[in-house]
């Protein structure tokens with residue numbers, strides 16, 4: 001793993017954007033794996049600035065989101081797809097038809113998960129997968145105890161997340177499940193980039209980089225990957 005330490009969130013966003021820029025310069029039709037959360041906001045802002053100055057071209061890019069809430073349509077304002085659409089897709093020149101996310105309204109979720117994996121393969125596999133990390137070591141919604149061999153599947157949200165959704169959705173029937181790429185899906189990307197900001201993530205990052213490879217810290221599976229930043 002290549003570990004890059006930067007003094008602040010702004011510098012992290014810039015360094016991460018440089019990696020995206022390099023990727024798109026090398027391969028204009030790259031397949032990118034994208035994530036929600038607060039961590040990538042600086043990166044998405046930098047990419048928007050670069051796109052505005054015509055320094056990065058998303059016109060031939062294909063994207064796959066890491067995860068999506070179950071029970072709401074992709075165009076719901078609180079869907080993870082809407083989040084990435086607002087923070088990135090609407091600010092760069094990517095055709096929306098090239099952007100993909102698991103469908104939280106799929107009737108047959110296991111079948112849909114298989115189809116999502118097949119769509120990633122058909123696109124040629126993910127070139128660069130962006131990841132955040134939770135303080136418990138989760139990546140995507142692969143919480144501790146998730147199989148390191150897991151693929152895209154349905155997972156229940158943690159009670160904390162359900163509580164958060166109750167507040168956000170303003171209903172007592174908020175989303176309780178999510179579809180997430182599995183660990184084995186994630187590590188198939190050619191290059192994985194994990195962003196972590198702030199002291200509260202320091203111990204988790206240390207466990208990911210230097211700790212034992214264990215389902216207790218799902219991100220530790222990335223130690224086996226040949227190209228992680």
Ligand code: F6R
Nearest residue numbers: 036037038039132133134139140
């Ligand atoms: C979000 C996701 C999560 C987050 C992680 C960190 O799509 O998959 O794994 O990346 O929870 O979240 P933030 O960036 O908000 O600290």
